[in-house]
Amino acid sequence: MGIAQTAPRPLVEFTLSPLGDEHGIPLAIMGILVVFLALTLILAFISMLPRLLARFAPPAAQPGAPPLAAVDDRVSEELVVVIAAAVAETLDKPHRIVSIRGLTPAELGWSLEGRMHHHQSHGLRPRNR
Amino acid sequence: MNYLTIKAGQLFEATALAGMEVGNLVMILFGIGFIYLAIAKHYEPLLLVPIGFGVIVGNIPPVAGMSLSVYDEGTVLRYLYFGVEKGIYPPLIFLGIGAMTDFSTMLSNPRLILLGAAAQVGVFLTYLGALTLAFTPQEAGAIGIIGGADGPTAIFLSSRLAPELLGAIAIAAYSYMALVPVIQPPIMRLLTTRDERLIRMKPSRTVSRQERIVFPVAAFLICATLAPGAIVLIGMLFFGNLMKECTVTDRLALTARSAMIDVVTILLGFCVGASTNAQHFLQAKSILIFVLGALSFAVATACGVLAAKVMNLFLKDKINPLVGAAGVSAVPDSARVVHMIGQQEDPQNFLLMHAMAPNVAGVIGSAIAAGVLWSQLTN
Structure with a gap:
């Protein structure tokens, strides 16, 4: 009566049969689809998020946004808006209004401005030209 | 003399x-190698030092009658290993990761999320490869989740599906993360061609605080609905992120x-290292897992x-394909590697922030992949 000889188990076994099982290729395809679907839905949601927030929530001030311009109490809100619009129209490029204040009589601002305007209208040139 | 010989033998x-x-000695050398790589080469030192020292501790053979290893009931190491075995540590690590992750790069350039999904294809292809090598599902x-390059996820899934392979899988996952x-x-x-590596991407837009707060809640709901198995990991990740944002x-969040x-x-690192006892670890299966x-x-x-x-075939604003590797x-680490390779071609090309988008998307993707595998294979 001989003892049954069992063949030594190879270090690496190779078989294609599990691939066709329920836990083979079908599971792999399902897994890939779920990952892509979840991340695609997140993508779609993120893409819509700024518009959704703009509709349902007022925009919050950005933490890195520049501070509002310091405005003199004597300057009315309407005047601030007009000045801001004039600056935007004149500069026509990104800018930041740091402060707006009314000039005191001592500064003779209007007189100075008028004088400068007057001189420029004469087309003055430097003497050495 | 005879007395001394007997006493020396007893000693x-x-x-x-x-x-x-010999196996223990080999593993101790492995442990020393990990510590060397961590200290001298700065390869993931926060992970490799605890793991490496754990490997050394785990391979000191027990003395007869004394229970010391993680596999012996009632030992201190066994109690510490409980968190690994029951999958407690990985979600806690995900909580911390969430609290330190900035998703704003991903929010500012959502199309890069797909790269994080594409990289998870590697998980499922390896899953099929392991099946053909006669591993159980x-x-x-x-084993497949190692391709997710996420140590806590790999440990979590392994503890749920194949606890006997936990040591080998954890060591493999962390080794490859260190070798990114x-x-x-x-x-x-x-x-990639040189021209592709030279592609400069448009700077990202600024993301509002509201977006950063809404995102973790909404993304959790999407992920948990589609892959309930991912609730533990994804839930902790987004909970941590919400606390931060x-x-x-x-x-x-700071804690x-x-x-x-x-x-x-x-x-986690120490216990995983201590679980690599040569008698459990040095098997043909471990080599295949690596x-x-x-x-x-x-x-x-x-x-x-x-x-x-x-994606570049369909996009007007091209993506530098190197960024895909960060999926x-x-x-x-992989985002840093992308940045480094990009700068080797063009020192003025800054890809780091772009690469972070698929990188964090990859964290979400690998957790979802783990959730799918767990829910489908747990029975």
């Missing part, structure tokens, strides 16, 4: 040398991303790069 039997086998699932700068660059260069729980994650990382793990990592990297190239979720 020898009472030392660890009596039970020391549960073992194959635990070695494994990824050749694949990235092989699959809402700014009213700064103290909690989660500093003290708590450090404590858990120490325990081979499949490397393959998984390489395939995941390649899938990310190729996905970026495919594996080794945060932030």
Whole structure:
């Protein structure tokens, strides 16, 4: 009566049969689809998020946004808006209004401005030209 | 004289040398190698130092009658290992990761999310490869997730599906994460042309605080609905992120991303290392796991790069395909590698922030992949 000889188990076994099982290729395809679907839905949601927030929530001030311009109490809100619009129209490029204040009589601002305007209208040139 | 000989013999039997086998010595050398790589080469030192020392501790043979290892009931190491075995540590690490992750790069450039999804194809291809090598579906699932390049995810899934392979899978996952700068660059260069590597991407837009707060809640709902198995990991990830972004729980977020994650990382790394006892670890299966793990990592990297190239066929604003390699979720190492390779071609090309988008998407993707595998294979 001989003892049954069992063949030594190879270090690496190779078989294609599990691939066709329920836990083979079908599971792999399902897994890939779920990952892509979840991340695609997140993508779609993120893409819509700024518009959704703009509709349902007022925009919050950005933490890195520049501070509002310091405005003199004597300057009315309407005047601030007009000045801001004039600056935007004149500069026509990104800018930041740091402060707006009314000039005191001592500064003779209007007189100075008028004088400068007057001189420029004469087309003055430097003497050495 | 005879008395002295007997006493010397008894003394020898009472030392660890009596039970020391070649396998233990090999593993101790592995542990020393990990510590060397961590200290001298700065390869993931926060992980490799605890793991490496744990490997040394776990391979000191027990003395007869004394229970010391993680596999012996009632030992201190056994109690610490409980967190690994029951999958407690990985979600806590995800909480800390969430509290330190900035999703704004992903929010500002959502199309890059798809690269994080593409890299997860490597997980499932490796799963199929492991099946063909006669691993059970549960073992194959635990091995495949190594390609997600996410140590906590790999440990979590392995503890759920194939606890007997936990040591080998954890060591493989963390080894390959540490070797990201070695494994990824050749694949990235092989699959891209110089012109593609020179592509400069548009700067990202600014993301509002409201977006950053809404995102973790909404993304959790999407992920948990589609893959309920991912609730534990994804839930903790987004909970941590919400604590960070809402700014009213700064103290909690600070603890989660500093003290708590450090404590858990120490325990997790040390216990995983201590579980690599030569008698459990040095098997033919472990070698196969290392081979499949490397393959998984390489395939995941390649899938990310190729996905970026495919997307470029349809996009007006091109994506630098190198960014696709960051789809594996080794945060932030793979993003750093992308940046480094990009700068080798063009020192003025700054890809780091762009690469962070697929990188964090990869964290979400690998957690979802783990959830799918767990829910489908747990029975």
